[in-house]
Amino acid sequence: MKRRSFVKQSIIGGAVAAVTPAVAMSQAKTTAVEYYELRVYTFKDERQQKLTEDFYRDVFIPTTKKLTKEPVGVFAELSPVGQSKLFVLIPYSNFAQIDLLFDQLENDKAYWTKGSAYLNAPASDPAFEQLDTSILKAFEHSPVKELPAKEERIFELRQYKSASEAAGKKKIEMFNDKGEVDIFKRLGFKPVFFGETVIGDNRPNLTYMVTFKNMDDKAAHWKAFGADPEWKKISAPADYADALLVSKITSTMLKPTAYSLI
Incomplete structure (x- = not known):
């Protein structure tokens, strides 16, 4: 059969050579x-x-x-x-x-x-x-997905775009090393995944997906997040200010299809 995957050619073809050595080295250490x-x-x-x-x-x-x-x-x-x-x-x-x-x-x-x-x-x-x-x-601090229960649920897909590679890494540092991922989990956001875009548009960026019962539940969780003492402590240092690290935040509210496995 002819190799007909234009998706593979456009997404994987030119990037594998550049990404694979770095990935292999990273996974050997972490x-x-x-x-x-x-x-x-x-x-x-x-x-x-x-x-x-x-x-x-x-x-x-x-x-x-x-x-x-x-x-x-x-x-x-x-x-x-x-x-x-x-x-x-x-x-x-x-x-x-x-x-x-x-x-x-x-x-x-x-x-x-x-x-x-x-x-x-x-x-x-x-x-x-x-x-x-x-x-x-x-993210290393959330290395595998977590599947939500098959019950009433909606999802928020959030993307934080940064103006530079250094700013993007600094924002990820807040999640990985400073405890932001743990806050999401402690407050019951039920995150599905946290990830850094390594191939794709609008790089550098990080993207994650969290789960709620409905829009009222979403509002209550984000209110609790903004008032959380640990979050205030993490975000207080000047070098972690969003104005320095994040150039654009995109939030998309999603509902699973009847056949979705997530």
Whole structure:
């Protein structure tokens, strides 16, 4: 079978050589951490969204669950303006598994046959308008995902963009070394993951996902976070001021699809 994965070529091809040595060196010195692929789809209409969602529900999730044993999360915007975007979170146990899965899918005839409507959608009638993909490396202080209970839940996906590499590392330091991750967990935010974007747009940035029952629950948790004495202590030093470390914060409220495994 021809190697047809344009996603692999655009996301993995040029970056593996640069990232892999650093990843290997890092993992040799520290605890192994997970990686996450975050895909964000933009659609022009319901037909495109349904075609893509059908693909993930009926083809991609069953196939990857068999190959990687990892749960794939699929989310729509909670309050979209116009046609909802679709967010897909694909966990990997390590960086090498990303490339391995692409190879396995490229050579899986059943996958290409079952997913043909999406995978082979013509240019005149595409399955989506835009697909943005990024690869994230989990924080050392939160090296693996935590799955929320399958009950009433919404998610907040937050991204902190920094103006420089140094500022981005300093912000991550607050999470990893100064205890910010622990505050989230102690206050019951039920974080799914914390990650640094190593491949993708708007770098440098860190991205994380937290869980709430509803919007009132979200408001109560963030109020408690802002008033937390330990958070005030961590954020008090001048060199940790958001004005120095964060140039833009993006918050997106999401709801899981009926077939999402997260």
